[in-house]
Amino acid sequence: MCIRDSQLGIPKSALNSLTQLVDYNAQVKPGQEVIIMAHIDGLYGSGNYVDEEAIGWTQTMVQSRGANCSILWIDEQMKKHQWRVPPILKGAIANADLFINTSLDLAIEENAEFRHYIEEVKTWYVRMFPVTSKLLMTEWAQTPHELVNMVRHISSEPFMNHMADFVMTDPNGTHLEGKILDPVHREGIPGMPYNSWRRDASHYIPWPEWVHPPVNCKDVNGVLVFNCMLSFWARHIGIEPEWKEPVRVEIENGLIVNITGGEEAELIKRNRKELQEKVGDGVWKFDTFHFGIHPNAKVNANECPNIDYKRIIDHSHTRNVHWHLGSSPANKNYNYYPHVTADIRDCTLKIADKLVYDNGYMMCLQDKRLKDIEAKYPDLPGIPERI
Numbered sequence: 001m002c003i004r005d006s007q008l009g010i011p012k013s014a015l016n017s018l019t020q021l022v023d024y025n026a027q028v029k030p031g032q033e034v035i036i037m038a039h040i041d042g043l044y045g046s047g048n049y050v051d052e053e054a055i056g057w058t059q060t061m062v063q064s065r066g067a068n069c070s071i072l073w074i075d076e077q078m079k080k081h082q083w084r085v086p087p088i089l090k091g092a093i094a095n096a097d098l099f100i101n102t103s104l105d106l107a108i109e110e111n112a113e114f115r116h117y118i119e120e121v122k123t124w125y126v127r128m129f130p131v132t133s134k135l136l137m138t139e140w141a142q143t144p145h146e147l148v149n150m151v152r153h154i155s156s157e158p159f160m161n162h163m164a165d166f167v168m169t170d171p172n173g174t175h176l177e178g179k180i181l182d183p184v185h186r187e188g189i190p191g192m193p194y195n196s197w198r199r200d201a202s203h204y205i206p207w208p209e210w211v212h213p214p215v216n217c218k219d220v221n222g223v224l225v226f227n228c229m230l231s232f233w234a235r236h237i238g239i240e241p242e243w244k245e246p247v248r249v250e251i252e253n254g255l256i257v258n259i260t261g262g263e264e265a266e267l268i269k270r271n272r273k274e275l276q277e278k279v280g281d282g283v284w285k286f287d288t289f290h291f292g293i294h295p296n297a298k299v300n301a302n303e304c305p306n307i308d309y310k311r312i313i314d315h316s317h318t319r320n321v322h323w324h325l326g327s328s329p330a331n332k333n334y335n336y337y338p339h340v341t342a343d344i345r346d347c348t349l350k351i352a353d354k355l356v357y358d359n360g361y362m363m364c365l366q367d368k369r370l371k372d373i374e375a376k377y378p379d380l381p382g383i384p385e386r387i
Helices: 012-025 040-044 052-064 087-094 112-121 145-155 197-201 231-237 263-279 307-314 368-374
Strands: 033-039 068-074 098-101 124-128 165-169 175-180 204-207 215-228 242-252 255-260 288-291 321-324 341-344 348-351 354-358
Touching: 012 052, 012 124, 012 145, 012 204, 033 040, 033 052, 033 087, 052 068, 068 087, 087 112, 145 368, 231 263, 231 307, 242 263, 255 263
Parallel strands: 033 068, 033 098, 098 124, 124 204
Antiparallel strands: 165 175, 165 348, 175 215, 215 242, 215 288, 215 341, 242 255, 288 321, 321 341, 348 354
16 A cells, blocks of 8 residues: 555655655665664764654655665764774665765765775765754755755856856955866766766765865965864864854965964864874865855754754855865875865855855856746745845
8 A cells, every 4th residue: 555645644844855855865766775874872962963753754754665774873982083984884884775874973075984985885875964853844954956956056157167267255354366177077067967966976965965066276375264164073173163263264375374363273273283194284285165055054043953063054055165174185094084174154256257156145046947946846945035
């Protein structure tokens, strides 16, 4: 007997969200073997934020599509610079068709072993960001997957101008100038189907879609002033993901030459020197930025009281632009990516004199292609009006 979604006992708003996950993002099929992984410590306030209701609803939705779905709760404290992929999790992933991950500690953006393992076993990997019942009922989670994919696609277009000059500023004092490098080999660029490029290019599918692929630059000079960063490394640096006294980074010819500010600046400098011993002088490079591509990635403190996790969501909003502090790859002695970011929220960006961002507003959000997709989903959140 076929069970209708309305019979699953899941609130309508959460059902809207999970439909985007199982039908459009993960594309769950009958007979698939699916594993959902979560951390027990996330139930009690850690950065691995989660609740049992959201996990249960997700399992129910996956099973409603005819797949077999199991849940793996793990309880392992990750040690700084010694993060690992638990062997029991490796075994579960290798024997699944689809792996749904809710972990902040186990992120392929930071853990090179994890990324290489996913590529090796070729199990489809979905990073599920709405990990609580409240988050599943937000406009962020309910926004159509197709719409956010299109934002990602068309937001690439200004960066196709190889060696174009750019100028980036913001009201806090940021002023950066440099050149955009060739993006031809970047996944997600215009020309690849906007609704399928993830599956053509990798086995990693975030839900909801998160950030645009990195933009490579050269000859960057100027000043970056910021007061927030991604939570993963903020935790290990020893600072909050947001702070009051801004950090000022001075850049000359694509290198960080000075970091000043309050306590946060001192801890970031200490972290740079610590990582320099592990991955080399690349920690001082300043040649990469990218940005969030979700127009509704904004939640309040009631919807997400966990400050580490709320910063993860904010990071994916279209107004959030972030630079990488350093460009060192992982190596055989240090199998992790030093993924330290500097985030700004109100930038104005011009590329070859074309306005790409205007005081934090992504100009491509006015594109007719987005309006056409919005019209297909009249009952779901669309592109917010510019304020």
